[in-house]
Amino acid sequence: MEFTRRETLAVGAAAAMVVTIPMPAMASKADALIEEFTGGADVADGGVDLDAPEIAENGNTVPIEVGAEGAEAIMVLAAGNPEPPVATFRFGPLAGAHRAKTRIRLAGTQDVIAVAKMADGSYAKAAKTVKVTIGGCGG
Amino acid sequence: MAQGVRPRVKVPRKAEAGEIITIKTLISHKMESGQRKDSDGNVIPRSIIHRFTCDFNGQNVVDFKMEPAISTNPYFEFEATVPESGEFKFTWHDDDGSVYETAKKIEVA
């Protein structure tokens, strides 16, 4: 593959755009959802376990696990999806632990965010970046 | 009712009183996200299961709100406390108004 100087610049610029441009838009949509969930209360970092693969073999089915001791509810967002909401897990009186596993769709490499509402009314969150690979074979 | 919907749940048959057990559930469902287009370029309308609940003898274990980002054939794993012998009831709510239910008994020795 050969490139002229102009093409190389174009490639670099295009790559930079792909990486940077969608970020603000993504952040604001997810932020608004978090604001709605918490009613604007402060959100502490930590105190929420979020397990997701570093690299997902396919974005269509990505296993995740969330948990927060003493949480009433945990909201999960995929910040980079066209529609960020994923699920809200509410735990009743007979929940044996405040954790759950499921499988989710990720439209591309992005941050998965979990926000927990604790029984005392406080909020905590965790985030994890999941790289989503693009397969070589459509099959 | 969406086609080919079939729930599947895994609950131990027996437990000690007060024991915490792991429950796994899966239901076959397309979970059409509303983001896809057909070959003519028309958006395929959203059609998902949007809520899943598990109750034991009338008390709630979990209540999950589900969005289109939940994968096809939704899978959940969670934990429940078993205070006495009884029945777990599992309920899935479809966008089209259908409700899918299944139940599993558990015996406390």
Added chain:
Amino acid sequence: MKTRTLTAVAAMLLAPGFAMADPDDDTLVVNGEIEMVTKTEAPDHMSDTYVDTIMSGWHFRSDETQSLQMDDFDNSGMVFVDIGRDQWNTAEGGEGKSCASCHGTPEESMEGVRATYPKWDAEADEVQTLAMQVNDCRKSRMDAEPYGYTSGEMANIEALIAVQSRGMPVNVAIDGPVSETWERGKELYYTRTGQLELSCANCHEDNYGNMIRADHLSQGQINGFPVYRLKNAKLNTVHARFKGCVRDTRAETYKPGSPEFVALELYVASRGNGLSVEGPSVRN
């Protein structure tokens, strides 16, 4: 320049920090019970290749994907085994019969069956795949409409039958009356197709373990079919996968159920002689 440049952008974005290579050495035990042979000595007929160890596609997947096959409840393919069982027990067609009318439960009658297909059918005077046998029953015994060759219904029934043989070694015959078909399948395996001029062997014999863009190339074994793929979240049949592969070489593909794909299935299955039947397996 457009396509080239976009490809280059993709390459720049994907390149860093991704260097998975050889298949791993993990062990596949399903439900803590069924020990699978996922690596073993290549069968004698492969002595003219430089593949001395045959490996299940399971070894080429990430830990997360691998774990989905280690428990029948994490394996989403198993819900289709349940649906397949409903089909098995449903009477259809002019004869008012179900699979169960002749075969009882699949546990009673189908143990070991998956492991030996495709195989010679003397009555039909041809090599038959499991799917052909299912449709043969539907037509001649049930007087029912045959399933689409790669349909969901067919995949469900195949999964129900395969699961009765899990852990048993694949053992398809390659000599006797099937030898001609097997030779034809072998020829197809090594024939380059499409604008990319790729044969099955170019990827799955010469390059297994290497990356093709972000995909980790396996040996293309079919001992795990039908396969629940994370990509399309459904069971996929062997011939649907063959079609996808051949299409990816940018060729006009053979049709599922065609004599070419039947021959290819026999040959590819024989390259897995000795691996455990895994169906329904889970792949990306």
